[in-house]
Amino acid sequence: xxxxxxxxxxxxxxxxxxxxxxxxxxxxxxxxxxxxxxxxxxxxxxxxxxxxxxxxxxxxxxxxxxxxxxxxxxxxxxxxxxxxxxxxxxxxxxxxxxxxxxxxxxxxxxxxxxxxxxxxxxxxxxxxxxxxxxxxxxxxxxxxxxxxxxxxxxxxxxxxxxxxxxxxxxxxxxxxxxxxxxxxxxxxxxxxxxxxxxxxxxxxxxxxxxxxxxxxxxxxxxxxxxxxxxxxxxxxxxxxxxxxxxxxxxxxxxxxxxxxxxxxxxxxxxxxxxxxxxxxxxxxxxxxxxxxxxxxxxxxxxxxxxxxxxxxxxxxxxxxxxxxxxxxxxxxxxxxxxxxxxxxxxxxxxxxx
Amino acid sequence: xxxxxxxxxxxxxxxxxxxxxxxxxxxxxxxxxxxxxxxxxxxxxxxxxxxxxxxxxxxxxxxxxxxxxxxxxxxxxxxxxxxxxxxxxxxxxxxxxxxxxxxxxxxxxxxxxxxxxxxxxxxxxxxxxxxxxxxxxxxxxxxxxxxxxxxxxxxxxxxxxxxxxxxxxxxxxxxxxxxxxxxxxxxxxxxxxxxxxxxxxxxxxxxxxxxxxxxxxxxxxxxxxxxxxxxxxxxxxxxxxxxxxxxxxxxxxxxxxxxxxxxxxxxxxxxxxxxxxxxxxxxxxxxxxxxxxxxxxxxxxxxxxxxxxxxxxxxxxxxxxxxxxxxxxxxxxxxxxxxxxxxxxxxxxxxxxxxxxxxxxxxxxxxxxxxxxxxxxxxxxxxxxxxxxxxxxxxxxxxxxxxxxxxxxxxxxxxxxxxxxxxxxxxxxxxxxxxxxxxxxxxxxxxxxxxxxxxxxxxxxxxxxxxxxxxxxxxxxxxxxxxxxxxxxxxxxxxxxxxxxxxxxxxxxxxxxxxxxxxxxxxxxxxxxxxxxxxxxxxxxxxxxxxxxxxxxxxxxxxxxxxxxxxxxxxxxxxxxxxxxxxxxxxxxxxxxxxxxxxxxxxxxxxxx
Numbered sequence: 001x002x003x004x005x006x007x008x009x010x011x012x013x014x015x016x017x018x019x020x021x022x023x024x025x026x027x028x029x030x031x032x033x034x035x036x037x038x039x040x041x042x043x044x045x046x047x048x049x050x051x052x053x054x055x056x057x058x059x060x061x062x063x064x065x066x067x068x069x070x071x072x073x074x075x076x077x078x079x080x081x082x083x084x085x086x087x088x089x090x091x092x093x094x095x096x097x098x099x100x101x102x103x104x105x106x107x108x109x110x111x112x113x114x115x116x117x118x119x120x121x122x123x124x125x126x127x128x129x130x131x132x133x134x135x136x137x138x139x140x141x142x143x144x145x146x147x148x149x150x151x152x153x154x155x156x157x158x159x160x161x162x163x164x165x166x167x168x169x170x171x172x173x174x175x176x177x178x179x180x181x182x183x184x185x186x187x188x189x190x191x192x193x194x195x196x197x198x199x200x201x202x203x204x205x206x207x208x209x210x211x212x213x214x215x216x217x218x219x220x221x222x223x224x225x226x227x228x229x230x231x232x233x234x235x236x237x238x239x240x241x242x243x244x245x246x247x248x249x250x251x252x253x254x255x256x257x258x259x260x261x262x263x264x265x266x267x268x269x270x271x272x273x274x275x276x277x278x279x280x281x282x283x284x285x286x287x288x289x290x291x292x293x294x295x296x297x298x299x300x301x302x303x304x305x306x307x308x309x310x311x312x313x314x315x316x317x318x319x320x321x322x323x324x325x326x327x328x329x330x331x332x333x334x335x336x337x338x339x340x341x342x343x344x345x346x347x348x349x350x351x352x353x
Numbered sequence: 354x355x356x357x358x359x360x361x362x363x364x365x366x367x368x369x370x371x372x373x374x375x376x377x378x379x380x381x382x383x384x385x386x387x388x389x390x391x392x393x394x395x396x397x398x399x400x401x402x403x404x405x406x407x408x409x410x411x412x413x414x415x416x417x418x419x420x421x422x423x424x425x426x427x428x429x430x431x432x433x434x435x436x437x438x439x440x441x442x443x444x445x446x447x448x449x450x451x452x453x454x455x456x457x458x459x460x461x462x463x464x465x466x467x468x469x470x471x472x473x474x475x476x477x478x479x480x481x482x483x484x485x486x487x488x489x490x491x492x493x494x495x496x497x498x499x500x501x502x503x504x505x506x507x508x509x510x511x512x513x514x515x516x517x518x519x520x521x522x523x524x525x526x527x528x529x530x531x532x533x534x535x536x537x538x539x540x541x542x543x544x545x546x547x548x549x550x551x552x553x554x555x556x557x558x559x560x561x562x563x564x565x566x567x568x569x570x571x572x573x574x575x576x577x578x579x580x581x582x583x584x585x586x587x588x589x590x591x592x593x594x595x596x597x598x599x600x601x602x603x604x605x606x607x608x609x610x611x612x613x614x615x616x617x618x619x620x621x622x623x624x625x626x627x628x629x630x631x632x633x634x635x636x637x638x639x640x641x642x643x644x645x646x647x648x649x650x651x652x653x654x655x656x657x658x659x660x661x662x663x664x665x666x667x668x669x670x671x672x673x674x675x676x677x678x679x680x681x682x683x684x685x686x687x688x689x690x691x692x693x694x695x696x697x698x699x700x701x702x703x704x705x706x707x708x709x710x711x712x713x714x715x716x717x718x719x720x721x722x723x724x725x726x727x728x729x730x731x732x733x734x735x736x737x738x739x740x741x742x743x744x745x746x747x748x749x750x751x752x753x754x755x756x757x758x759x760x761x762x763x764x765x766x767x768x769x770x771x772x773x774x775x776x777x778x779x780x781x782x783x784x785x786x787x788x789x790x791x792x793x794x795x796x797x798x799x800x801x802x803x804x805x806x807x808x809x810x811x812x813x814x815x816x817x818x819x820x821x822x823x824x825x826x827x828x829x830x831x832x833x834x835x836x837x838x839x840x841x842x843x844x845x846x847x848x849x850x851x852x853x854x855x856x857x858x859x860x861x862x863x864x865x866x867x868x869x870x871x872x873x874x875x876x877x878x879x880x881x882x883x884x885x886x887x888x889x890x891x892x893x894x895x896x897x898x899x900x901x902x903x904x905x906x907x908x909x910x911x912x913x914x915x916x917x918x919x920x921x922x923x924x925x926x927x928x929x930x931x932x933x934x935x936x937x938x939x940x941x942x943x944x945x946x947x948x949x950x951x952x953x954x955x956x957x958x959x960x961x962x
Contacts, residue, residue: 003436021824044750066846069867085778093769100765107743119942120745123682136733140726147776155715191637193630237534244851247782251711255627258712283864287785287853289527291541292452295856
């Protein structure tokens with residue numbers, strides 16, 4: 001019902017506008033073309049000035065209203081550099097924005113048609129043109145300089161001893177893999193992927209180094225202040241590991257592994273406090289169109305302290321043992337399960353605080 | 354009719370040819386014009402221009418309507434609209450837009466507006482209409498190719514429309530159609546028949562664009578009237594010339610990318626495919642060794658010049674309209690041409706800035722940062738030259754002039770955010786967020802639309818011999834300008850929060866759900882703005898038949914050649930000889946005279962500009 005009501009209102013508005021427009025055209029003809037033109041010109045000149053004033057006020061107001069909703073402090077070192085770069089760019093472009101918009105609308109208002117005004121025949125001026133070629137060029141060189149300095153730092157090699165985690169996108173979820181005690185990821189081949197055989201990554205189980213690999217689809221655990229290098233892949237189509245709180249992002253391309261590294265600065269718990277949001281979590285958003293479930297392709301990151309991480313790691317079971325339960329020594333000795341259960345409890349308690 | 358035939362014809366034969374209302378021209382002609390040859394398979398560049406324009410308008414309504422539909426979803430993700438189910442059937446089951454359909458809407462909105470409206474509708478219209486009229490030619494170099502160009506566009510339109518009605522839905526992988534998603538029917542419903550139709554339609558579109566572009570280039574280079582040297586053509590012509598060059602050099606690369614994609618889809622090749630396991634079929638594909646990134650290079654090699662294909666005609670028209678209505682020469686004519694040229698060259702050297710986070714070599718990325726930010730220099734020159742053109746002018750705020758001023762405002766706003774995105778450091782965070790959406794909608798979408806509107810308001814009297822209604826025009830301008838800023842300005846903030854584009858629902862995201870009310874606000878504004886565009890469409894069609902008649906051949910007191918033709922020029926444009934040109938087109942306010950048409954010889958006492 002309300003839909004029809006809305007449509008009716010629109011149609012009515014249309015009709016009224018049209019009648020007014022038609023009428024004003026006749027009135028204009030009666031008034032005389034010149035007088036009508038001058039009146040319209042004055043009104044529009046005034047509106048342009050009003051648009052400038054209210055527009056700039058609106059920009060300020062919009063900033064006041066929305067600045068609290070952008071994500072707050074960057075949660076990684078790279079992210080803080082990116083924010084720094086952002087502020088530099090906002091400062092430079094902001095000045096240009098305000099000056100040029102003021103000039104545009106002010107000139108339009110000031111030099112609106114007057115019968116007596118003589119225009120200034122001014123076709124070119126090499127000096128002026130040189131100035132506004134060179135000044136922007138210098139400003140942009142500064143921005144390029146800062147940008148490349150940060151860019152090469154961010155995309156450079158990860159520091160030695162960085163935690164390595166593999167993350168693989170599939171429609172519409174993320175799979176995380178840790179290399180286990182040997183710190184080497186086991187070999188994988190995509191033709192071995194089989195959801196039925198619980199081998200979501202196509203790991204070659206014959207490879208010794210694969211047998212302690214830990215695969216998990218719930219959350220990625222990272223350590224505060226410890227650099228992490230993500231090895232990024234995709235199983236089907238292109239995805240993207242989007243980490244807005246860390247200000248990081250990298251595509252996940254099937255057939256072409258990519259990497260990205262950063263250092264988390266705050267644990268999830270600290271962020272809950274800093275953002276005053278008890279529901280806060282680090283989310284991985286897929287930032288590359290990947291199909292109908294794209295908008296719900298969410299991953300989770302838990303940033304924890306080294307102790308919590310060790311505890312969590314201790315209770316992880318290599319995927320190999322889950323796929324081949326008969327190889328699991330735990331199935332022979334009962335007491336190790338008890339130990340793991342205890343570790344789980346500790347972690348749960350830690351998390352609930 | 355070939356151009357030679359027209360040129361050799363006696364002068365008076367063409368006089369009233371174009372005006373069907375006067376009804377006396379037909380019998381005198383050496384060839385018969387039927388309804389079909391005049392309005393359908395016309396070879397008159399002016400009629401072809403109108404065909405492009407009207408087809409573009411229809412597409413703009415469709416593309417705009419798509420955006421209204423997905424804005425409903427974004428603004429009201431938890432509500433249902435039973436009327437949608439009535440209209441769309443299974444695509445809006447229970448009054449809620451289905452994910453597949455949402456992505457089809459987004460994809461079609463982008464494709465339609467970028468290619469069918471702002472490429473064909475903008476440069477198709479004005480290149481066809483203005484090139485012969487402003488350089489002093491009777492028609493295009495090849496009127497027949499020109500006609501083909503429109504009809505290939507028409508065929509592309511038909512195929513694209515038909516893809517909306519196939520069982521599995523239209524293409525839904527985004528307007529960029531990155532494989533593997535677009536290559537594999539198993540990955541998405543939209544990548545089945547819909548994607549094939551999309552590719553066929555786009556191939557036809559490329560053919561249309563190439564036929565048109567070659568024609569524009571050869572016409573501008575070869576068919577200028579006596580005295581019309583390249584330094585005397587209006588800036589519109591320069592802009593349309595560079596636009597055509599961009600299109601001719603980059604569209605074939607896109608086509609090659611599409612053909613490889615078709616091979617991957619149906620020929621079992623592995624250009625873009627490697628290491629893929631599809632969950633929907635529980636199968637690993639045999640393809641190995643391809644690179645999905647290759648497609649992105651081929652796509653953006655057109656995709657970035659495409660931005661300038663859309664923008665340059667608008668820049669050219671704005672330069673012309675600003676000068677005419679400021680009653681003052683365009684400032685820095687040569688610098689304007691130089692900056693257009695610089696933009697054209699650089700447009701080919703910046704494509705990889707769309708791929709900073711695709712795994713591109715960081716060093717290569719840094720080269721593209723440098724080249725990308727370099728483009729801001731010619732853009733800055735243009736802006737300052739426009740500002741100086743206004744300075745100490747005597748400005749008439751015709752609707753066309755208002756839209757030109759609006760264009761400059763939007764070009765500044767959107768251009769400056771390009772400096773954020775072109776800097777790879779910031780692009781890491783902002784890539785594929787609403788910041789990008791805001792940026793390109795302002796600088797390429799809305800700004801180019803403003804150029805298009807400016808052109809329509811300015812040259813409508815030449816097209817149809819009537820004026821558009823001014824009151825509706827002013828309302829159209831103010832609502833669109835204010836609306837465009839209200840819609841896209843806040844989106845920058847969503848982007849700064851990392852809010853990804855192409856999400857149909859943010860309510861499940863802790864990081865992004867704080868923008869629910871803002872999204873609703875944006876949706877409401879966009880519906881209002883869309884309604885006002887319909888007002889423009891109404892004004893357009895109403896004024897063709899009922900608008901105030903033009904009574905003088907030069908209603909804007911303009912210098913350029915199109916205003917030396919009769920009010921309703923026939924096929925061949927000038928009833929007598931084509932006028933000779935003696936000066937540049939921007940002698941406004943010179944030596945105390947308000948304007949001096951290009952056809953007037955330079956006086957003995959006159960100072961050169």
